[in-house]
Amino acid sequence: ISVCFRDEEYAKFVPHKMPYHVVPGAEFQCKMGSYSCRKLSTIDEQDHDVANRRGMINQILATCAVLLLSAGCGMPIGFSAVLLPQLMDTNSTEIPIDVETGSWIASVHSLATPFGSLISGPLADYLGRRKTLLVSVLPLFLGWSTLAMAKSIKIVIFARFLCGFATGILGGPGQVYIAETAEPNLRSLLIGAPYVAYSSGILLVYSLGSMMYWRSVAWCANILPLLAVLSIYCIPETPAWLLRNGYEKRALQALTFLRGSEISAQKEANDMKQRLSKERATTRTNENIFQLCCQRVAIKPLVIVIVFSLLQMFSGTFIVIFYAIDIVSEFGADFDTKQAAIWTAAVRVACCMIFCAILIFVRRRRIMLLSGIGSGVFCLALSAFMYAREGLPKMHYDVLVTGGCLLGYIVFNTALMVMPGIMIGELFPARIRGRTAGGVFASMNVALFIFAKGFPALQSFLKMSGVFLVFGVSSFLLTLFMCLFQPETKGRSLEHIEDYFNGDNWLWFRRDRGYKTVKLHALQPLKANGTNG
Numbered sequence: 001i002s003v004c005f006r007d008e009e010y011a012k013f014v015p016h017k018m019p020y021h022v023v024p025g026a027e028f029q030c031k032m033g034s035y036s037c038r039k040l041s042t043i044d045e046q047d048h049d050v051a052n053r054r055g056m057i058n059q060i061l062a063t064c065a066v067l068l069l070s071a072g073c074g075m076p077i078g079f080s081a082v083l084l085p086q087l088m089d090t091n092s093t094e095i096p097i098d099v100e101t102g103s104w105i106a107s108v109h110s111l112a113t114p115f116g117s118l119i120s121g122p123l124a125d126y127l128g129r130r131k132t133l134l135v136s137v138l139p140l141f142l143g144w145s146t147l148a149m150a151k152s153i154k155i156v157i158f159a160r161f162l163c164g165f166a167t168g169i170l171g172g173p174g175q176v177y178i179a180e181t182a183e184p185n186l187r188s189l190l191i192g193a194p195y196v197a198y199s200s201g202i203l204l205v206y207s208l209g210s211m212m213y214w215r216s217v218a219w220c221a222n223i224l225p226l227l228a229v230l231s232i233y234c235i236p237e238t239p240a241w242l243l244r245n246g247y248e249k250r251a252l253q254a255l256t257f258l259r260g261s262e263i264s265a266q267k268e269a270n271d272m273k274q275r276l277s278k279e280r281a282t283t284r285t286n287e288n289i290f291q292l293c294c295q296r297v298a299i300k301p302l303v304i305v306i307v308f309s310l311l312q313m314f315s316g317t318f319i320v321i322f323y324a325i326d327i328v329s330e331f332g333a334d335f336d337t338k339q340a341a342i343w344t345a346a347v348r349v350a351c352c353m354i355f356c357a358i359l360i361f362v363r364r365r366r367i368m369l370l371s372g373i374g375s376g377v378f379c380l381a382l383s384a385f386m387y388a389r390e391g392l393p394k395m396h397y398d399v400l401v402t403g404g405c406l407l408g409y410i411v412f413n414t415a416l417m418v419m420p421g422i423m424i425g426e427l428f429p430a431r432i433r434g435r436t437a438g439g440v441f442a443s444m445n446v447a448l449f450i451f452a453k454g455f456p457a458l459q460s461f462l463k464m465s466g467v468f469l470v471f472g473v474s475s476f477l478l479t480l481f482m483c484l485f486q487p488e489t490k491g492r493s494l495e496h497i498e499d500y501f502n503g504d505n506w507l508w509f510r511r512d513r514g515y516k517t518v519k520l521h522a523l524q525p526l527k528a529n530g531t532n533g
Helices: 008-013 041-087 099-126 129-149 153-181 184-190 193-211 214-220 223-233 239-244 248-259 262-281 289-293 296-314 317-329 337-361 364-389 396-427 430-485 494-501
Strands: 028-031
Touching (some): 041 099, 041 248, 153 239, 153 396, 239 248, 296 317, 317 396
16 A cells, blocks of 8 residues: 655654655655555545644634633623613612713723733733633623622722723733634634624623613623633633743644644644744843834834824724714714614624625735725815815705715724734734733723823814814825835734844835745645556
8 A cells, every 4th residue: 555645744744654665756656565556645635625624613713712702891892881871861860970970980991901901911921822811801700790789980980990901901812812823814814803803792782781771781791701711711822822931742732723733733833943943042031021122023013003003093993983973963863872872883893894804805905005095085075074064054965974974984994993903913023922912902092092082172173074184184194104114914924924024124115025925725636647556
């Protein structure tokens, strides 16, 4: 009986227990005694396809475990829209609040998130990405349970703080976990999925709030974190973290689970160990995180992510979502606010899902450029319309025009909302990925809180037409910046992206032309050599 190998990797990792000699030619054929040689390329290809499908399914299952927790952390974001109207209801005197107290209940979640983000980086590097995700469930569960039993404003605010703290812990490690476990061709789809989960959590809490009392909603919100604990407990730690911390056997087991084949896992583990050895040979042991971040492999992605995040905020990504209903209502629209909130959240979920699907087929740079231009065009159109209609009587088409412009803006701007998380998971080098992800998420949340708090003052100074003019200009500046500096990451492994940033260039058009897309193709059948065995 003969055995034919599909590629040379089999020769590296599969032990040979029978004598054979290699016949030169297009195929490797193993011969023994007088037995006839038959090709096993079809069997080999089938085995590879089965292993490949198994690995893809396991990667998707591991991501879904993270998404359960992401959806659970999305629910506190939208809970204030459920809680505040019920507490402010004149028929309810359970916990009376005023407008100022209500603003603190709504905003304390954003205040707490940076604190969680700051400790998430060290936790992710010390405990591991998976254990950090499990740690984030504790304050989330305590926050919802405390909120459901709260009897005073102080307890409500404290419970909201705990939920925001948990959301901060989850953000960075969740993105890093998905980036480090997914293959390049599947990472395009999976790494944007947490934003679908966040939006789904917001939609879920809006829907529950339209049917249930806020205490019942808080109790129901514990279901997703509990399911997430069971799911995350069943998935492995990321191979990259395990190798960096000396758990080579567990890293190989994790890779085998995620790739579906021990041969592929062994090859990838060998490549990762080789890169890790080279990295440690060139890194001084006494370097701290600040020294590491000043190296060109780290400072380049840091600058890109920070500048992108600031321009994204000034393009109104989150502000327009927060104030969409108020903006349309300025033109005399009369509708049910609960239904409007639910439909807004549903549009956001649909846009995020469509964007994740687009990530599979369209390159990152092209997506960002089209999104920036589209957002800018709709913002400038809305600004011009508002300026032209200022001081004139309300017309029936005012709501249609403003609503259409806002819808177009949300559709194009969804990519800009999702991209920072994707960039954090893909661009940062492995040695500092956990800590920098947490720090950047913390900075983004602080900046978002300041910008959201200052928006009413900006609106009163510039009026709404001026605000959207700022949003439009910022969108075009973001487009220009990303055109110059953002590398293409679709189809690239994390190691190839790190190699790109280790180069001398800052501008994308001055890149090394050897930086090519890694395309993972299914194995093709071997060509026949005229021998049927």
